[in-house]
Amino acid sequence: MGEQIICVNELVKLACEKFERKFGGVARFCGCAPGRVNLIGEHTDYNDGFVFPMFSFMCMSQALPLVTVMVGCPTNSSRYRVLTHSDHADHSMFAEFDLPSLESPLKPGIPAWANYVKGVVAYFKGQNPLCGFDAVVSSLVPVGGGLSSSAALEAATYTFLEALCGALPTVSLRDKALICQKAEHDYPGMPCGIMDQFIAFMGKKDHALLIDCRSLESRLVPFKNPEVAILITNSNVRHLLTGSEYPTRRRNCEEAAKIMGKKSLRDVTLDNLEDFRNNLTEEMYHQVCHVVTEMHRTKQSAEALEDGDYQMFGKWMFESHESLRKDYKVSCPELDELVKIVANVDGVYGSRMTGGGFGGCTVTLLKTLVVQKAINEIKSKYHGHPTFYVCRPGDGAQLINLE
Numbered sequence: 001m002g003e004q005i006i007c008v009n010e011l012v013k014l015a016c017e018k019f020e021r022k023f024g025g026v027a028r029f030c031g032c033a034p035g036r037v038n039l040i041g042e043h044t045d046y047n048d049g050f051v052f053p054m055f056s057f058m059c060m061s062q063a064l065p066l067v068t069v070m071v072g073c074p075t076n077s078s079r080y081r082v083l084t085h086s087d088h089a090d091h092s093m094f095a096e097f098d099l100p101s102l103e104s105p106l107k108p109g110i111p112a113w114a115n116y117v118k119g120v121v122a123y124f125k126g127q128n129p130l131c132g133f134d135a136v137v138s139s140l141v142p143v144g145g146g147l148s149s150s151a152a153l154e155a156a157t158y159t160f161l162e163a164l165c166g167a168l169p170t171v172s173l174r175d176k177a178l179i180c181q182k183a184e185h186d187y188p189g190m191p192c193g194i195m196d197q198f199i200a201f202m203g204k205k206d207h208a209l210l211i212d213c214r215s216l217e218s219r220l221v222p223f224k225n226p227e228v229a230i231l232i233t234n235s236n237v238r239h240l241l242t243g244s245e246y247p248t249r250r251r252n253c254e255e256a257a258k259i260m261g262k263k264s265l266r267d268v269t270l271d272n273l274e275d276f277r278n279n280l281t282e283e284m285y286h287q288v289c290h291v292v293t294e295m296h297r298t299k300q301s302a303e304a305l306e307d308g309d310y311q312m313f314g315k316w317m318f319e320s321h322e323s324l325r326k327d328y329k330v331s332c333p334e335l336d337e338l339v340k341i342v343a344n345v346d347g348v349y350g351s352r353m354t355g356g357g358f359g360g361c362t363v364t365l366l367k368t369l370v371v372q373k374a375i376n377e378i379k380s381k382y383h384g385h386p387t388f389y390v391c392r393p394g395d396g397a398q399l400i401n402l403e
Helices: 008-022 114-124 151-164 173-186 195-202 245-259 268-277 282-307 310-326 335-342 368-381
Strands: 029-034 038-041 050-059 063-065 067-074 079-086 093-100 133-139 207-212 220-221 228-238 349-356 359-367 387-394
Touching: 008 029, 008 067, 029 114, 029 207, 029 268, 029 349, 038 133, 038 195, 038 282, 038 310, 038 349, 038 387, 050 195, 050 282, 063 067, 063 079, 063 335, 067 310, 093 114, 114 151, 114 173, 133 151, 151 173, 151 220, 173 195, 195 335, 207 282, 220 282, 220 368, 220 387, 228 268, 228 335, 245 282, 268 282, 310 349, 310 359, 335 349, 335 359
Parallel strands: 079 133
Antiparallel strands: 029 067, 038 050, 050 063, 050 207, 050 387, 067 133, 079 093, 207 220, 228 359, 228 387, 349 359
8 A cells, every 4th residue: 555654653753862962851742743745725825815724643543644753942041952853754854943033033044944933933922932942843645745734844844932931822833834935035036925824733534624814714624434545646756946946936926917917826817817818928927826816726626526426526626736737737748647547536526736746746636446446556557666655634733742
């Protein structure tokens, strides 16, 4: 079936052992957050649109999650020391930085991964002042796979800090998400939408979450049918990019909305788009076309899932992938190949790339009984070396008791 992944308790245990070896003490607190899969609604969040993600846990013999954990304890120093180790990386990485203050706030720096932690530390709101700490981060969420390893790290960090300093009652789940989004904007410098951080704190077991990225209202949609599963296939490719692809598309969307006299692409219809076609570059036109049609697909998909109409949901998924490939141009040959392979498997409802694109993962909605058949087809026909995760919706960020 899917990849044989250790359970969360075992991952926490390994992280605590690494902590003891590195820092010579016993970890007292643990924050945990899973990776997410976006069922549909890609590149719509920063356009005030709709997205439909869920947090994922594995559904093989046990609930075996793709998660990130942060374990550690406070220190008497004015330093943060963080060791990170990923099941998908060949080595550990270490970062050390000072406590922030009004006179000397934290600044982005090297190593790049530490900026996700720094940003959350800089904007964290707790009952007690921040103190120095030692911590180990351990993750099973594939980096660069489109499963939001960055939001998992941010949410795990925030949850760890709550255990360290006490949770502030006035900080809602929504506010935590906004804090982590600001952290990612200001420190790693990624102008992400709200989806990943929102689902990080508000995900619920056996539900997907339809999020209105303008109003920040959300609706839990039941996803409990044991006869239907989600197959995540990691292409295990990540094409080298200049780093401007995501920001450029976001700027194009914002500029197109401005040209059409709209606050955002949320307010644009296909008729509006055709009226202004001659005012937009060809690239802008196609990108806007994707966003506008994707918002419609996302709302319709939520209704289809609520009605148990998996055939219709699958139809929207296939159309989403084609739009991402043809109009938004964020797919790649490997992702297209994976979608094409499973499209010919009986019992597969739909499939699409998930995440930012240019590599990473596909998400497939299919009958549970044909999961192994789909995996076998991909293994026999895909030209790369894929890995598989068979998932159902799980809970968002949480504290784990280490005592």
